[in-house]
Amino acid sequence: MSDQRRNVVQGAWANVSTRSKKVDGSLASKKGMVTFDVRKTAEKNDNASSGSNLVKKSSFQFENVELPREPSFRTINQSGDYIISDEPNGQSRIALVTNFIDSSECGWMFDQLNDELSWKQHEVHRIGKTYMQPRMTAWIGNVPYSYSGITHKCQCWNPLLTMLKDTIENKTGHQYNSVLANLYRDGHDHVPWHCDDEKDFDTHPSIASLSFGDSRIFELRRKPYKNEHLKSLKNDALTDADYLEYIKIPLNAGSLLLMEGAVQLDWQHRIVREYHDRGPRINLTFRSIIDR
Template sequence: MALHALPLPAADLWLDPHFLSPTLAAALCDDLRAAVPWEQRSIRLFGREVAQPRLTAWYGDPGAAYTYSGLRWEPRPWRQQLDTLRRRVEAATGHRFNSVLLNLYRDGHDSMGWHADDEPELGPAPTIASLSLGATRRFRLRPRPGGPAAEPLGLDLGSGSLLLMRPPTQAHWQHALPKTSRAVGPRLNLTFRWVAGG
């Protein structure tokens, strides 16, 4: 299956729910969970330091440093399977990427709060390609303040799915991965990006 457009006003959103086969997606999830040097960094929230509710890693070309939530990430050199995935995502989307942010959600207690990927390093019109591995989780989008008069959207992103967010999506929409009380296994998310200067 190829990418198909999702109807969302003031956005350019595409989804391929079966970008990777279940067997390949499961093998990649297991390998990356075991091999990546995961970190759990702290951020300042309402005046106090709190640990991010997920594990994270950053890979990319030399110079593709990235800063978000006050944290600066220097890229680790590409692992072979990450570079292979990057080339495959580039071929499917027609976009180039020089870095990838990996987030490991260990269970339903791990999450990502509301945000837009609009850091200065990503440029004025960023394209983000998001690959999901492991457990299915509900990915949510909502209009940014002053954005389109539209209802929020929820997407159940399964293992091996690829979501492409092209401009102007980040300018008008926020996204999140909320906590869930359901018993759910680990989920690994890889968001490929182009960082200016990298």
């Protein structure tokens, strides 16, 4: 191969031609090439293999790194009492009764609640934004109730609500003086993640949730308090990736769900939006408001 073709094929390395000489163990190239001392390199390699300090080997220090944990999902669909967490705030307990109201009674109760309660869709003011609440609500009690910039005016108790309240109190052993009624018109109506920890409640409130109409999925997620950094953040600063424990509970017509203990301190809950066909649902959340 000619020198000219070698330059085309090998580029700059073609400058190392057959005319290069071996001088004192070095490969001397034309001007611009680096001198490579074969003898000295061989000595360094020998010294390195014999434990000499002439060549320092790179060292790597491996540390135990905690990999992100996958979230866990649990479904509760059987009647029973459940302790879902036990933290410094106390035990978080829920109880589910799937057939608290007989299915033969649920239809007329839904119709009467739908007709007799004064339903209203409120504007929500939160984090500098205003939007329409994605459901209809009614507040029944002796004192007003406020959250997310909404103040509910009191409606009077009717005979059906009074009967349901008395029945739930006898079953749970708790006393209630108010109820927030929610009307979900279809699957698009929902409740975003929240906890009922307003100053109007006791720190460990008991909330009894009674459902009529179509079934919906009620979800709980545990607050990430075990991470010291996350403890200092407000709920609005957390992302979905910070929550690692979820519970799903299908709520059918006639089912009663009781939340008590530290549930409102250590967990959030929601009714998830569903995009397939869902009929209307009424949910009654009995609670006790502190009359200040």
